[in-house]
Amino acid sequence: xxxxxxxxxxxxxxxxxxxxxxxxxxxxxxxxxxxxxxxxxxxxxxxxxxxxxxxxxxxxxxxxxxxxxxxxxxxxxxxxxxxxxxxxxxxxxxxxxxxxxxxxxxxxxxxxxxxxxxxxxxxxxxxxxxxxxxxxxxxxxxxxxxxxxxxxxxxxxxxxxxxxxxxxxxxxxxxxxxxxxxxxxxxxxxxxxxxxxxxxxxxxxxxxxxxxxxxxxxxxxxxxxxxxxxxxxxxxxxxxxxxxxxxxxxxxxxxxxxxxxxxxxxxxxxxxxxxxxxxxxxxxxxxxxxxxxxxxxxxxxxxxxxxxxxxxxxxxxxxxxxxxxxxxxxxxxxxxxxxxxxxxxxxxxxxxxxxxxxxxxxxxxxxxxxxxxxxxxxxxxxxxxxxxxxxxxxxxxxxxxxxxxxxxxxxxxxxxxxxxxxxxxxxxxxxxxxxxxxxxxxxxxxxxxxxxxxxxxxxxxxxxxxxxxxxxxxxxxxxxxxxxxxxxxxxxxxxxxxxxxxxxxxxxxxxxxxxxxxxxxxxxxxxxxxxxxxxxxxxxxxxxxxxxxxxxxxxxxxxxxxxxxxxxxxxxx
Amino acid sequence: xxxxxxxxxxxxxxxxxxxxxxxxxxxxxxxxxxxxxxxxxxxxxxxxxxxxxxxxxxxxxxxxxxxxxxxxxxxxxxxxxxxxxxxxxxxxxxxxxxxxxxxxxxxxxxxxxxxxxxxxxxxxxxxxxxxxxxxxxxxxxxxxxxxxxxxxxxxxxxxxxxxxxxxxxxxxxxxxxxxxxxxxxxxxxxxxxxxxxxxxxxxxxxxxxxxxxxxxxxxxxxxxxxxxxxxxxxxxxxxxxxxxxxxxxxxxxxxxxxxxxxxx
Numbered sequence: 001x002x003x004x005x006x007x008x009x010x011x012x013x014x015x016x017x018x019x020x021x022x023x024x025x026x027x028x029x030x031x032x033x034x035x036x037x038x039x040x041x042x043x044x045x046x047x048x049x050x051x052x053x054x055x056x057x058x059x060x061x062x063x064x065x066x067x068x069x070x071x072x073x074x075x076x077x078x079x080x081x082x083x084x085x086x087x088x089x090x091x092x093x094x095x096x097x098x099x100x101x102x103x104x105x106x107x108x109x110x111x112x113x114x115x116x117x118x119x120x121x122x123x124x125x126x127x128x129x130x131x132x133x134x135x136x137x138x139x140x141x142x143x144x145x146x147x148x149x150x151x152x153x154x155x156x157x158x159x160x161x162x163x164x165x166x167x168x169x170x171x172x173x174x175x176x177x178x179x180x181x182x183x184x185x186x187x188x189x190x191x192x193x194x195x196x197x198x199x200x201x202x203x204x205x206x207x208x209x210x211x212x213x214x215x216x217x218x219x220x221x222x223x224x225x226x227x228x229x230x231x232x233x234x235x236x237x238x239x240x241x242x243x244x245x246x247x248x249x250x251x252x253x254x255x256x257x258x259x260x261x262x263x264x265x266x267x268x269x270x271x272x273x274x275x276x277x278x279x280x281x282x283x284x285x286x287x288x289x290x291x292x293x294x295x296x297x298x299x300x301x302x303x304x305x306x307x308x309x310x311x312x313x314x315x316x317x318x319x320x321x322x323x324x325x326x327x328x329x330x331x332x333x334x335x336x337x338x339x340x341x342x343x344x345x346x347x348x349x350x351x352x353x354x355x356x357x358x359x360x361x362x363x364x365x366x367x368x369x370x371x372x373x374x375x376x377x378x379x380x381x382x383x384x385x386x387x388x389x390x391x392x393x394x395x396x397x398x399x400x401x402x403x404x405x406x407x408x409x410x411x412x413x414x415x416x417x418x419x420x421x422x423x424x425x426x427x428x429x430x431x432x433x434x435x436x437x438x439x440x441x442x443x444x445x446x447x448x449x450x451x452x453x454x455x456x457x458x459x460x461x462x463x464x465x466x467x468x469x470x471x472x473x474x475x476x477x478x479x480x481x482x483x484x485x486x487x488x489x490x491x492x493x494x495x496x497x498x499x500x501x502x503x504x505x506x507x508x509x510x511x512x513x514x515x516x517x518x519x520x521x522x523x524x525x526x527x528x529x530x531x532x533x534x535x536x537x538x539x540x541x542x543x544x545x546x547x548x549x550x551x552x553x554x555x556x557x558x559x560x561x562x563x564x565x566x567x568x569x570x571x572x573x
Numbered sequence: 574x575x576x577x578x579x580x581x582x583x584x585x586x587x588x589x590x591x592x593x594x595x596x597x598x599x600x601x602x603x604x605x606x607x608x609x610x611x612x613x614x615x616x617x618x619x620x621x622x623x624x625x626x627x628x629x630x631x632x633x634x635x636x637x638x639x640x641x642x643x644x645x646x647x648x649x650x651x652x653x654x655x656x657x658x659x660x661x662x663x664x665x666x667x668x669x670x671x672x673x674x675x676x677x678x679x680x681x682x683x684x685x686x687x688x689x690x691x692x693x694x695x696x697x698x699x700x701x702x703x704x705x706x707x708x709x710x711x712x713x714x715x716x717x718x719x720x721x722x723x724x725x726x727x728x729x730x731x732x733x734x735x736x737x738x739x740x741x742x743x744x745x746x747x748x749x750x751x752x753x754x755x756x757x758x759x760x761x762x763x764x765x766x767x768x769x770x771x772x773x774x775x776x777x778x779x780x781x782x783x784x785x786x787x788x789x790x791x792x793x794x795x796x797x798x799x800x801x802x803x804x805x806x807x808x809x810x811x812x813x814x815x816x817x818x819x820x821x822x823x824x825x826x827x828x829x830x831x832x833x834x835x836x837x
Contacts, residue, residue: 008748030774057774341835399834404675406831416678427672431604443596444677448589 031056031127033065033119035135042109044141047077050117052092052103053133054124060101061125064093069107070115072145074137079105089120112141315376315557330377330413331497331528332401337410339371339396339552370396371407372552378545383529385543385560387536387567393552394532398501401530418496420445422489422503430474434465434484437473441488455491462518463487464511483511490518498522500531504538516542536564593679597687598694601662605691616698620650624706631767639769644710644798649766649790651699655725656732656786657757658692663736664743664750671837681830685736689729696725707797715800724792727815731785734818737826744833760786785814 036051054063069076071088080103082091092103109115118134370393378384386394399405401412402421427444428437438459442452460466463483473481486503504515519542523529533539539546539560546563548556550570556563606612624647632642639645663685667674670684677683742749764786770778781787788810795803 007746011746011748011752058772399675402675403678405834419678421676423672423675427670427676429600429604431607432600436600436603440596440600441673441676443589443593444673444679446589446678448585449592 030130031060031124032131032133033122033129034131034133035117037135039135040137042137042139044109044112044139047106047108049079050105050107050135050137052105052119054092054101056099056124056127059099060096060127062093062095063101063124064091064122065119065124066091066121067105067117068120069117070137070145072148073109073111073113073115073139073143074107075110077106077108079103109139109141111143111145112139113143113145114138311556315554318558331380331382331415332378332530333411333413334374334376334378334397334401335411335413337371337374337397337400337407337412338369339393339400339405340408341368341370369552371400371549373410374549374552374554375410376547376554376557378528378530380528381523381526382545383523383531383543385539385546386530386532386549387534387539387546387564388549388555389551392549394549395501397549398499398530398532402499414497417446419499420489420497421499421501422486423501428473428481428485431472433470433472434476435469437484438469438488441485442491445489447491459484459487459491462491462514479508479511486515486518490515490522496527498527498529500529500533502532502534504531504533504535504542536568540564590679590683593677593683594687594690597684598691601688601691602694613698616695617702620647620654620699621702621706623650624702627767634768641710641712641798644706644712645769645794646767647703647706648793648797649764651696651703652728652786652790652793653761653764653766654699655692655696655728656789658695659689659729659732660735660739660757661753662688662692663732664739664753666736667740667744667833667837668747674834674837681833682737682826685740686733689733689736692732693729712798713800717796717800717802720796720802721793724789724796724811727811728789731789731815731818734815734820734822737822741825741829741833744836760784763787764790766790783810785810785818788814 032053032055034053034055036053040048040050042048052065052067054060054065067090069088069090071085076083076085076090080090080092082093083089084091090105094101115137116134117137119132122129122132374393374397386397388394396405398421400407401414402419403412403414403416404421427441429440432440438456439449439452443449447455460469463480463486465480465484468476468480473484476484482503490498498519500519504512504519519529531539531543543560546556546558546560547554548563548567556566602613606615609615611618624643627646627650628643631646632639666684666688667681674681674684739749739753763781763784765773765781770781770787773781788807792803792807792811795801795807
């Protein structure tokens with residue numbers, strides 16, 4: 001797994017947690033559980049109906065509701081499927097789109113006295129249940145149930161004698177409490193408020209308060225989980241960091257030292273370069289100063305230093321020669337440009353590793369210098385070829401010059417208005433016709449509508465695509481596409497500075513000649529050209545100056561022939 | 574003279590700028606309807622059909638609460654469509670135009686602006702359907718309706734900010750595309766597009782009232798359906814949201830611009 005994947009994973013986890021926490025807070029609407037009337041009066045032995053209602057603010061959805069009735073004084077007959085006769089519990093459950101559900105429950109009175117029916121335990125989707133209805137039922141006739149009740153009560157009281165905690169009572173306990181209460185109330189009338197209190201005390205999980213609590217609990221639970229997770233991860237990460245920091249720290253120090261010395265060397269060289277400031281007279285002096293510390297240096301270092309110096313001197317001599325010849329301000333001034341890319345260096349092997357690397361920021365990236373303190377000048381009318389092996393920073397240099405990229409340090413002085421960049425990937429939209437692409441691409445390159453309209457025919461003619469302009473570009477061959485791209489980029493005399501990235505080596509023989517001719521025309525008209533090519537012949541034949549960049553560093557500037565010869569030598573060596 | 578020269582250059586720049594946006598927009602629209610025979614008419618037809626479907630489904634559900642459910646829905650859908658289109662399109666604007674970005678000398682956010690402009694044009698066509706429906710349902714024209722474009726302008730500023738942010742994020746973190754679709758879905762259900770806000774519990778009202786999309790839609794409903802100048806707090810929220818979003822989006826875009834170019 002790469003680090004990118006881990007970033008993704010972490011983000012998704014974060015999203016899921018927020019989504020989990022949110023609905024709990026969001027969906028808490030109200031639901032009510034009620035009976036048809038507030039109280040019922042029946043005679044012993046009769047059959048009667050009680051309506052049970054579940055009402056919610058919106059559609060109910062999934063629900064599970066338990067109704068508790070006095071099973072000693074009444075018998076359930078009909079109206080619900082799931083009934084626990086022994087404990088006197090009726091369970092209503094299901095799923096409904098309506099906002100109210102009615103159950104028509106049929107009972108038979110089997111003993112006189114005061115019975116009751118109430119909702120005890122309920123969940124209705126995510127609703128908060130605001131009302132738990134209850135109703136007393138007065139049944140006239142002999143109270144045969146009272147004796148049994150008393151017996152049961154005594155039995156269970158004995159059972160529970162040792163540990164009696166109303167909060168942890170089971171259903172049976174509820175019964176006991178109610179029953180004992182009833183026995184105390186000799187008048188036979190139920191004291192409803194008192195019972196309510198008991199209810200609140202006993203049924204703590206399912207009551208309306210409980211519902212609120214459970215939502216809070218849910219949120220709390222998720223938060224706790226997150227905290228625990230984070231703390232575990234942090235602890236393990238910190239542990240690993242501490243453990244590995246010593247080893248890695250040492251290794252890193254060494255590496256840093258090495259890097260620093262290397263950088264320092266280069267920096268010194270560059271400073272020297274600045275100091276010399278293109279004046280050859282000073283060169284001898286510098287040579288002398290450089291000669292001084294010879295005794296302190298190793299042979300290798302001395303050699304490399306001398307070599308550097310040699311190329312520098314050559315480059316500078318060449319530049320100053322050119323300057324003398326042209327005698328003008330350079331059109332493009334590349335001053336000490338450094339371009340640094342950050343590449344993720346290590347692919348973490350696990351989430352833990354990834355987090356460690358995230359915390360220890362120093363191991364996060366490998367620094368790659370695409371360009372390292374590169375300086376050169378381009379004068380008006382020059383055709384500068386840039387050579388170098390693949391990945392040595394040529395295209396990056398062109399992008400910096402054209403202004404698409406900003407260098408990490410250093411400066412490029414150039415009038416960006418005058419630049420025309422032509423690369424192989426043309427940026428054509430494959431779905432559009434060639435005609436549409438001419439306008440789209442032209443507008444982005446910087447041509448006005450009037451200019452494009454007046455030069456349209458010219459472009460088509462040059463690209464030799466007269467019969468294909470209303471075809472979609474996706475049907476074009478790659479040669480046709482690059483022909484069109486070249487034709488658009490070189491249309492008219494708009495470009496004072498033309499930057500060509502590997503374009504002169506594509507297309508067929510004839511078109512190549514034709515485009516070369518066009519480029520030469522433009523040069524004749526005062527254009528300055530900066531081109532990248534792997535074709536040495538193209539460079540030698542066309543360029544007046546050649547810049548060799550190798551692994552981000554400037555190797556050589558000079559006559560194309562000499563530079564190319566050196567370049568070939570490197571290949572051979 | 575120098576100043577005059579600069580002014581001319583600036584004028585040319587702006588002219589070029591609009592030309593580029595026009596060309597890019599033309600491309601987007603051509604691409605979008607490249608294979609359909611009705612073409613841009615779908616921009617009119619699609620919301621109308623959606624309105625019919627949604628009205629069939631929901632008007633019985635919320636009959637008591639909403640009068641003119643089709644208009645109520647269409648107003649919401651109008652802005653939702655604009656938001657959806659604009660942000661989704663601008664998210665991929667930088668990556669899709671990789672090659673052009675390297676060539677372009679114009680500010681890089683031109684590409685995002687062109688995507689938003691494309692959505693705006695689509696929105697314009699949808700508005701034809703909207704006006705038709707307003708006539709069919711006999712909504713009386715009022716002076717307050719003139720505030721509708723104001724709403725659109727603030728909405729666009731808000732969407733621009735989001736667009737900049739998403740475009741930059743997408744360069745570094747392509748998975749944002751899938752994540753964003755989830756967020757969009759959530760946002761849609763929280764925007765009271767096809768249900769009345771009163772059908773939600775009280776606690777939700779304040780929450781939804783802060784949703785920028787709901788604010789934009791509520792503004793439009795108040796000035797078009799109710800024919801009155803929207804409430805003060807809606808104005809304040811609308812302006813705040815759009816300025817914050819634009820400020821954040823722009824800052825992120827400016828600071829990350831160079832990194833984006835490196836990454837691309």
